[in-house]
Amino acid sequence: GQQLNQSPQSMFIQEGEDVSMNCTSSSIFNTWLWYKQDPGEGPVLLIALYKAGELTSNGRLTAQFGITRKDSFLNISASIPSDVGIYFCAGHGSGTYKYIFGTGTRLKVLA
């Protein structure tokens, strides 16, 4: 199936550092969602974006819907050990309710 390009694939960072990851699509999306998945569990919704240019925060997390509507990024500020996990972006275009998922960014935080 179709997937979004998400980068980086994985990253190791020191506790307290900021993290940035992004997602790009070849087609225009109407909605972008960002999820975090811990091992053996289902994804948990972090942030939802519905308009081009929209910038939304959820605690230490900030996500933006790209102006071109073909990309989105997620920032995590002052990372902590519990930020470890896999982060997925997901999006859908017009005329469909089916979401496409990114390839995931595996985050590891070094204490």
Added chain:
Amino acid sequence: GAVVSQHPSWVICKSGTSVKIECRSLDFQATTMFWYRQFPKQSLMLMATSNEGSKATYEQGVEKDKFLINHASLTLSTLTVTSAHPEDSSFYICSAPPQAGGGADTQYFGPGTRLTVL
């Protein structure tokens, strides 16, 4: 956020048997639910869309006779893996949009079901 549950959380079965997985929306009604499969260290791949009161729609390459979906009520969808084989071993996750009529501004996921076929 809206709560979606799945049962069982894990199951081990013998090759050739059938396994049923339930997905329930606990605090909202869902006319549409989605079933995903996730292999280790990979992303989520949509298998099918479950529609209350009508047939499920399957993604390309997904065998509808092998993965039977029944959306019995506005809060329950079931996925039955028929004649399971080791290659069907995977993490199966359902999701549902918390809006009536299937509108999907967001999706909330269940905790997943780990299927292991021996």
